Amino acid sequence: DTGVSQDPRHKITKRGQNVTFRCDPISEHNRLYWYRQTLGQGPEFLTYFQNEAQLEKSRLLSDRFSAERPKGSFSTLEIQRTEQGDSAMYLCASSLNNYGYTFGSGTRLTVV
Amino acid sequence: GENVEQHPSTLSVQEGDSAVIKCTYSDSASNYFPWYKQELGKRPQLIIDIRSNVGEKKDQRIAVTLNKTAKHFSLHITETQPEDSAVYFCAALGKLIFGQGTTLQVKP
Numbered sequence: 559d560t561g562v563s564q565d566p567r568h569k570i571t572k573r574g575q576n577v578t579f580r581c582d583p584i585s586e587h588n589r590l591y592w593y594r595q596t597l598g599q600g601p602e603f604l605t606y607f608q609n610e611a612q613l614e615k616s617r618l619l620s621d622r623f624s625a626e627r628p629k630g631s632f633s634t635l636e637i638q639r640t641e642q643g644d645s646a647m648y649l650c651a652s653s654l655n656n657y658g659y660t661f662g663s664g665t666r667l668t669v670v
Numbered sequence: 671g672e673n674v675e676q677h678p679s680t681l682s683v684q685e686g687d688s689a690v691i692k693c694t695y696s697d698s699a700s701n702y703f704p705w706y707k708q709e710l711g712k713r714p715q716l717i718i719d720i721r722s723n724v725g726e727k728k729d730q731r732i733a734v735t736l737n738k739t740a741k742h743f744s745l746h747i748t749e750t751q752p753e754d755s756a757v758y759f760c761a762a763l764g765k766l767i768f769g770q771g772t773t774l775q776v777k778p
Binding site for chain 1: 713715768
């Protein structure tokens, strides 16, 4: 296990299209987090899971965003009807309860 | 609401000087306080963290102090080097709310 993996690393999409990102956490980690980061800003919390349960969603997460972690392992983040304002780095992180928070390399989304 | 404030937003020091970055948080239930370093285009990397049962932690040139009563914690970097130049983020709370970041520039 080499850490948190995110796929794809880069995604360019046309406005209005749907996109889906995947995150594979560290295998023994029970918590998984999604963040969004734009240039010059800190990561903004979007949502997090404990095992397969989605425990919290930020107000930043509009109805166009949905996240799943069906088996308590990998997670997907889908954005429907993308807008230019969705362009950002989407970061995933995982932890074992409150220990070992580790980030993935992120998926950079560009909406054109 | 849940909030983490970080200051300053930019910090420029001369090589060899010390740098201090401060954060305050809102939720008194927070018990974990990490600091991350992020270089351009890369993921945030954990550099040091502290839990609420201790007041200070040190790792070589980096130290973190925590004042739970005042709800603030600080990152201290001594003997700064040019490779310390990056953006530093503090975070707090169980799901990690991040500060706004501090861009540190160490001038040779």
